Amino acid sequence: MQIIELTKEQFDEFAFSHKNHNFYQTSQYGSLMNRHSFTDIYVGLLNDDNKLTGASLILTQKKFGRFKSGYAPRGFLIDFEDLNMVNYFTRLLRDYLNRLGIVYVKIDPLIVNIQRDDDGMTVVGGINNSHLIDFLKSLNYEHKGYNLYFETMKPRWNAITPLSNPSDKLFASFDKQTKNKIRKSFKRGVTVYKGTRDEIKLFYSFLDKKHAKKLSYYLDEFEIFKKNDMYELYFAKLDPKIYMETSKELYESELQTNTKYNELVQKSTKGDGTNDYINLKMNSDKLLAAYKSEIVNANNMYQSYPNGVVIAATSVIKYNQEVYFLDGGYNQKFKSFSANHLMKWAIINEFTRKGFAFANHNAISGNFDPKDPYYGLYQFKKGFNSNIVEYIGEFDLVINNGVYHAYQKIKLLKKLFDFKK
Numbered sequence: 001m002q003i004i005e006l007t008k009e010q011f012d013e014f015a016f017s018h019k020n021h022n023f024y025q026t027s028q029y030g031s032l033m034n035r036h037s038f039t040d041i042y043v044g045l046l047n048d049d050n051k052l053t054g055a056s057l058i059l060t061q062k063k064f065g066r067f068k069s070g071y072a073p074r075g076f077l078i079d080f081e082d083l084n085m086v087n088y089f090t091r092l093l094r095d096y097l098n099r100l101g102i103v104y105v106k107i108d109p110l111i112v113n114i115q116r117d118d119d120g121m122t123v124v125g126g127i128n129n130s131h132l133i134d135f136l137k138s139l140n141y142e143h144k145g146y147n148l149y150f151e152t153m154k155p156r157w158n159a160i161t162p163l164s165n166p167s168d169k170l171f172a173s174f175d176k177q178t179k180n181k182i183r184k185s186f187k188r189g190v191t192v193y194k195g196t197r198d199e200i201k202l203f204y205s206f207l208d209k210k211h212a213k214k215l216s217y218y219l220d221e222f223e224i225f226k227k228n229d230m231y232e233l234y235f236a237k238l239d240p241k242i243y244m245e246t247s248k249e250l251y252e253s254e255l256q257t258n259t260k261y262n263e264l265v266q267k268s269t270k271g272d273g274t275n276d277y278i279n280l281k282m283n284s285d286k287l288l289a290a291y292k293s294e295i296v297n298a299n300n301m302y303q304s305y306p307n308g309v310v311i312a313a314t315s316v317i318k319y320n321q322e323v324y325f326l327d328g329g330y331n332q333k334f335k336s337f338s339a340n341h342l343m344k345w346a347i348i349n350e351f352t353r354k355g356f357a358f359a360n361h362n363a364i365s366g367n368f369d370p371k372d373p374y375y376g377l378y379q380f381k382k383g384f385n386s387n388i389v390e391y392i393g394e395f396d397l398v399i400n401n402g403v404y405h406a407y408q409k410i411k412l413l414k415k416l417f418d419f420k421k
Helices: 008-017 027-034 083-098 130-138 167-173 176-187 197-204 215-226 240-267 274-304 332-337 339-353 375-382 401-420
Strands: 002-005 039-046 052-064 067-072 102-107 141-143 157-162 190-194 231-238 309-319 322-330 358-363 387-390 395-398
Touching: 002 083, 008 027, 008 039, 008 052, 027 039, 027 052, 027 215, 039 083, 052 083, 052 102, 052 401, 083 102, 083 130, 083 395, 102 401, 130 141, 157 375, 167 176, 167 339, 176 339, 190 339, 197 215, 197 231, 197 309, 215 231, 215 309, 231 339, 240 274, 309 332, 309 339, 322 332, 322 339, 339 358, 358 375, 395 401
Parallel strands: 067 102, 322 358
Antiparallel strands: 002 039, 039 052, 052 067, 102 395, 141 395, 157 358, 157 387, 190 231, 231 309, 309 322
């Protein structure tokens, strides 16, 4: 067995068919990061029959003088169930990278830690890869722990919707609140459309600037992935005309119902279902008031935005039967329109019809306490009939022990110094 350097074409061909395939382990992602302070290298594991049996994109970056750090995003692409292969690949890769002056390589593979149910609880008798974590530690990998939040390079907790059912059955599997919000958003005049490169700045305006990268990153992301038909931008737009029309239709329909209930109340005698008719009439009165308020709101929206207004945006990567939600956001002013719910459903519906297997909603918190500040994020993504997936987390494969541990001490001291400031 030996480690060799691969061309981008060789790597992509192998990566696409690997069982742990993901868009982070592609030459497109490597090229993107190459424009943003990293160097991308592609390595492969040849067995004794000269057959490629493992590979990885590794992003390198100068950290301390002539030394470098490495990062294999969602890698390596090897069979982690074959502990002998993990052993050989690790030892050969360590020697290979040591010659390149790389002190350590961070990995965060797409390997399930403990199987969870939809409420985040452990599935009795389900998948448990604690033995793999122990094995990696024995090979000089340092495990970075079981974080519940977003401290790692890539999220340790994800929500993933299987797309095996037809669209109508999939929609029926969503929770009641999610379905109601999707329907309400549609009725209130929210539509979804695909964006172009010219709308990247508009997309960028919806991102949380505390966590967003520079605008140039998203321009490069669009260019590189779109060239390979792997990237889409989506926008949700409020059309006040539709909002006004549907509000009027709902009001007029309910007005007819209200009139009918009123007649029944007038005709009924005491004890002849009068109370039931009165209750129905009262509920209808409430709906009429709500729809009338919607008409007023729609009219105000039309006065302010006669040509409509974009109220939410998101970007997705499509790769090997998975659509992956990347970044996005919405205008808080229009929160009540539930544009994110409708937009996510429109995307899921599109890719379900195209035969995709999964919709990955990206990060959630691993704390499922309703009091947790991120519980709403979990509920939103869970509402789309999502599975909760917990990965084994981050590891540093230590190559140069002396330099690595000296660097960790420096980082710790810097944190303490910053804390005291």
